[in-house]
Amino acid sequence: MRIMRFLDRRRKTQRNIQRHTRRVTFEPLEQRVVLSVGYIPNDPLQFGPEASPSDRYNHELMQNPAAWWVSDTEANFGDRELVVAVVDNGVDYTHPDLYENIWINQDEIPDALMNPPDPEDDGLSDVDGDGLITFVDLNDPTNLAKPYVIDHNDNGYIDAQDLLYSDYANKVANTDWNNGVDDDNNAYVDDLVGWDFKSSPDDNTPWPTTSGDHHGTRIAGILGAIPDNGVGMAGIAGNVTIMPVRMLSYESSIEYAVDNGAKIIAMSRGIGGWNSGLQKALDYAYSHDVLFFNGTDNTGRDGVTEGFLDHYRLQYEQLLFPVNTDSEGAKSLSSIGSGVDLAVPA
Numbered sequence: 363m364r365i366m367r368f369l370d371r372r373r374k375t376q377r378n379i380q381r382h383t384r385r386v387t388f389e390p391l392e393q394r395v396v397l398s399v400g401y402i403p404n405d406p407l408q409f410g411p412e413a414s415p416s417d418r419y420n421h422e423l424m425q426n427p428a429a430w431w432v433s434d435t436e437a438n439f440g441d442r443e444l445v446v447a448v449v450d451n452g453v454d455y456t457h458p459d460l461y462e463n464i465w466i467n468q469d470e471i472p473d474a475l476m477n478p479p480d481p482e483d484d485g486l487s488d489v490d491g492d493g494l495i496t497f498v499d500l501n502d503p504t505n506l507a508k509p510y511v512i513d514h515n516d517n518g519y520i521d522a523q524d525l526l527y528s529d530y531a532n533k534v535a536n537t538d539w540n541n542g543v544d545d546d547n548n549a550y551v552d553d554l555v556g557w558d559f560k561s562s563p564d565d566n567t568p569w570p571t572t573s574g575d576h577h578g579t580r581i582a583g584i585l586g587a588i589p590d591n592g593v594g595m596a597g598i599a600g601n602v603t604i605m606p607v608r609m610l611s612y613e614s615s616i617e618y619a620v621d622n623g624a625k626i627i628a629m630s631r632g633i634g635g636w637n638s639g640l641q642k643a644l645d646y647a648y649s650h651d652v653l654f655f656n657g658t659d660n661t662g663r664d665g666v667t668e669g670f671l672d673h674y675r676l677q678y679e680q681l682l683f684p685v686n687t688d689s690e691g692a693k694s695l696s697s698i699g700s701g702v703d704l705a706v707p708a
């Protein structure tokens with residue numbers, strides 16, 4: 363009886379696979395026909411009619427549509443409670459394909475917004491009931507009706523910059539949120555959406571201040587661009603929460619990310635040798651069960667054929683070193699060789 367049920371389920375699964383394979387057939391990529399089954403989101407830059415195979419090969423090679431698939435009309439893009447710190451040169455938290463996924467430090471939200479003195483006002487609402495106040499909640503009509511949820515920068519939605527500034531051009535703080543009080547007592551005043559260690563003095567706007575500083579925003583997009591919103595691209599795990607940390611030293615940036623709830627750290631520093639600060643930061647992350655990734659350099663060296671060892675990658679035992687691949691799964695920009703842990707199409 364049990365075997366029958368198993369076979370029955372297997373047949374059903376096979377029928378489903380055949381159905382979805384017919385439904386979702388990508389065009390030939392080079393000489394190889396790539397078939398993918400699963401949920402295809404509507405993000406135009408990767409899945410629209412104009413998108414080329416080179417725009418979406420990362421999703422095809424990783425078979426992300428299959429991982430996302432729940433049903434024809436429902437997808438699973440990851441867990442919002444999973445916080446990924448992008449420790450880099452800042453993240454454009456006003457970006458239309460990122461704003462909803464930016465981390466909000468729950469304990470830095472002023473109590474006056476959760477429990478307002480006005481008895482008529484019941485405060486901010488956790489609309490989707492996930493136990494957090496997120497930008498998804500703040501962009502719901504229930505919260506948009508509150509006098510302290512305002513699109514100050516006039517871009518059509520509530521984003522991190524709206525919480526920090528009532529007038530960004532003139533650097534006027536939004537004191538409803540950015541109240542000058544270290545509400546969570548973590549020694550970072552008003553760290554509502556991350557921290558900028560690089561500016562002098564350091565501050566609460568982990569924003570790419572120099573034009574061309576798009577690296578952190580790009581990393582944030584690859585992993586967490588809002589999926590299925592008809593805009594731009596789809597992140598690999600587009601429902602995760604992104605904590606922007608603009609870094610200076612390893613220790614302070616990593617400790618901040620770990621202490622404030624990041625479970626994954628994505629960093630992209632050129633590491634050429636031994637650094638005691640990095641090792642301390644790694645020990646700290648590792649002892650708190652935080653995965654720590656750092657891409658290898660982009661000089662394209664091949665340690666396998668050239669026969670050298672990159673000793674630094676072997677020294678940092680707890681650091682995960684990914685390399686990027688091209689659409690064929692072959693070596694791309696990244697250097698390969700000893701100490702590399704995994705390869706990812708990107």
Ligand SMILES: [Ca+2]
Nearest residue numbers: 517519520521
């Ligand atoms: Ca806005």
Ligand SMILES: [Ca+2]
Nearest residue numbers: 548550552553
């Ligand atoms: Ca704080």
Ligand SMILES: [Ca+2]
Nearest residue numbers: 541543545552
């Ligand atoms: Ca505060």
Ligand SMILES: [Ca+2]
Nearest residue numbers: 405588593595
């Ligand atoms: Ca999108």
